[in-house]
Amino acid sequence: MNYTTLISASQLQAQLGHPDWVIVDCRFSLADSDAGRNAYQFGHIPTARYADLNKDLSSAITDQTGRHPLPDFRVLAKALGAWGISNYSQVVVYDDAAGAFAGRLWWLLRAMGHRNVAVLDGGINYWRQQGLAITTVLPQVKPCVFRPYLDTSTWLDARAVENGLATAKLCLIDARTPERYRGEQEPIDPVAGHIPGALNRPFQWNLAQDGRFLPADVLRGQFTALLGKFAPEAVAHNCGSGVTACHNILAMEVAGLLGSKLYAGSWSEWIRDGNRGVARG
Incomplete structure (x- = not known):
């Protein structure tokens, strides 16, 4: 399997x-x-x-x-x-x-x-x-060859995000906490707020109290309600730097909502250009 x-x-x-x-x-x-x-x-x-x-x-x-x-x-x-x-x-x-x-x-x-x-x-x-094994022993690794088959369609750059939002063909989901999304707190980046038009879905909402993912049917219902008219393939995810946004991609895949993308640069790249919009609230 x-x-x-x-x-x-x-x-x-x-x-x-x-x-x-x-x-x-x-x-x-x-x-x-x-x-x-x-x-x-x-x-x-x-x-x-x-x-x-x-x-x-x-x-x-x-x-x-x-x-x-x-x-x-x-x-x-x-x-x-x-x-x-x-x-x-x-x-x-x-x-x-x-x-x-x-x-x-x-x-x-x-x-x-x-x-x-x-x-x-x-x-x-x-x-x-669960009481399962933990060790301090370093593994004995047998090196091999990994051949990448890169799929550049799995992520977007800032221009593609701008164009997608401007033409209403893209649903952008921000994985940061509500406080950071609204611009009330910004402990990491120099500018607070979010990309205009982005929705907010903190990645923590994908989890049950024990730190495991919610059941697939629950995730599917939540994301389907959030996406509205948008197909999964028309969705991109951002966060602060393109890391925790992957959690929302994973959650959608678990839910059977396949094909969403990553805005790899995310908020910390977006704010590098002062001509790009910033929304708060």
Whole structure:
């Protein structure tokens, strides 16, 4: 069986040690960029490798980009191979933030043509709550070759977002908290507010109290009501920097609403150009 959206703790536990499965720890903190790697070293799911959001899953910031520009996909492909991920691997990604960071690698792999990748539902927190194995032993990795088949239609740039909103052909969904969306708080970026015309769906709303995703039928009902007349393929997601927006893409895929896209630069790129609109409230 192939897993392409979510995998449960019990399903992953049953496959630990499978030679064709690769687990990647994606823990990260925007407040402390070393916290994720430190947490990995103090204890991780057996055989897991570590992927750093800044170093592995993003490229260098420039004057025109957001805070987490898309990576150089050739460089990322080499990293995937170095982690032992081939085009035939079943990949499982996790974090300690209910998928907020792991969703980025889930989305990147799909954009590179790799469908057999799933987010661990509930992450390492739920894994620990179930009393499942944690280790400090670093995995023995057999490097291989990963060949990317990049699908550039899976993301939009700022111009495509502007044009889509101007012609009412695009539904843009902002994954940030309501306070950040409304411009009442902005702890990270220099400008508060949201892209004019964007709707708000905080990624936290995809989750139950235990940190696992809501049932597919519940997610489907919620997103269908939000989208209104728009088909899933006409939807794009943004957040602060193109990371947690992937959580909403994942939630829509879980719900069977397939084909939504990522505005990769997101809010932190949008505000680089003072001619672009800013909405508040």
